[in-house]
Amino acid sequence: MTSRAAASGRGQAVVFACMDADTLGGVQQVTHIVAQGLALRGHDVHVVGLHRSPDPFRFVEHPLYEHHVVQRRPPGAGRPWAARGRVSRLLSSLGQGYAVLTSPAVVSWLAGALPSRFRAIGQYHGSYEHARGTWHFASVRRHYGDLARSVFLSPEDAARFAEQALLPNADDVPNPLRAWPAAPSFLDVPRVLGVGRLAWVKRFDRLITAFARAARTRQDWQLHLVGDGPELPRLRAHAASLGMAGRVVFRGRVPAAEIGREYLNGAILGLTSEHEGFPLVVGEAASYGMPAVAFDVSGGVRALVRHGTTGVLVPPADLGALTGALAGLMADHARRRRLGAAARAHAEAFRLERVLDRWEEVFARISR
Structure with missing residues (x-):
């Protein structure tokens, strides 16, 4: 051949x-x-x-x-x-x-x-x-x-x-990032994103729990989960049990050509995986100027998220710290924009x- x-x-x-x-x-x-x-x-x-x-x-x-x-x-x-x-x-x-x-x-x-x-x-x-x-x-x-x-x-x-x-x-x-967007998100849509396969290792149940706690006093915010997988029924039930059935939106699988629209219409990325290598979703979000709140589970995550500069790292599985980090960024648009701009500049390397x-x-x- x-x-x-x-x-x-x-x-x-x-x-x-x-x-x-x-x-x-x-x-x-x-x-x-x-x-x-x-x-x-x-x-x-x-x-x-x-x-x-x-x-x-x-x-x-x-x-x-x-x-x-x-x-x-x-x-x-x-x-x-x-x-x-x-x-x-x-x-x-x-x-x-x-x-x-x-x-x-x-x-x-x-x-x-x-x-x-x-x-x-x-x-x-x-x-x-x-x-x-x-x-x-x-x-x-x-x-x-x-x-x-x-x-x-x-x-x-x-x-x-x-x-x-x-x-x-x-x-x-x-x-690597698949593509580089021409313009970043304004980060003014009150939406937290979780992107990935709905599998146990991604632990979207933790993101739902932290969002439910952080959003109690912010009724305009939603959590959108982009992806599909075997955990969907359990995650739906978990959101409903927390009174979040109408505010946790399950978007299903989004074609790669359309994923940019999700980042343009979001404000914060949440990463709550049990473990990660080098999560592309964090880099993709950063390329759109979106800061991430992530569990500090690997060198790859630390390479993508500079704590306090391009996003917020919290100890693995610490729901209290995750809730606090989400609530802080949800309440502060100027800080989101500042971290997001630094995240986009940092993502150039990828x-x-x-x-x-x-x-x-x-x-x-x-x-x-």
Whole structure:
């Protein structure tokens, strides 16, 4: 297989391998955004899903990269040795290049099956804090140090993995913003936003609780939750139990092309996840000049939210602090505008072109 960019000789092959490349999720979204950006720069880019997604989502309308699904079975039902053989054959048909393995599971499946002309890069989309509580840390420590490079989401995460997992090859590349809005929000619509899949890990129940407490004396404010997922019935019931059925609005899934309207019509972003790597929704909100109130759960969150400057960080799971932070910003439009302006300036570092530059720096470092 010879793709357009390889035939023109403009760039080396770059392959992104995911367990599942097409489910609506952060890893998948970032993979497709970066793949399209590198393809536009002339690289021969391929996105490989080791498994078929049970509910595929289209992230890029007109992809300039190749897209492959190795096994038609869903995750958990596939055969690692079959996937390794198929990916090895695919890569053998390409020129030399780089294989970005986007999770510890993908590294353990594929690292030993890559053709010698491909240099393996182990990517980790989670945080150091989360890794230490799961099998991920041991897997990163066991496998990532043998790869050409290891890539983490923030300088803090890269430094901590380098020190604690004894990695000699750690780099940091943040997740990129899909686009940059021409103008920011005025932050004058009395609306708190929660954006993401309605899954337990996002803990939107905490955001609903804190909003209900903060909004008791501010009847014009609403909380809008943008996304869908299995927690929807429970979250509806939780909002109703707090007397917020009419003020917590469930917007459902919003197409990527329309999400900007949500940020333009909001004033504060709430992030209440149990854990996060580098939450794109915070960067997206910041690009619209919207401050965030977030649980301080990772280096990625701290890279996005400068406490007291671009938003407010509160201790993880501290509902009292979260309520106070929301109430303070709800009551102070001037402070929202001040933090939001600083957030937009800070988010410049996560524009797609700058993140693509960082990826090409990683490739250059390997090639030296």
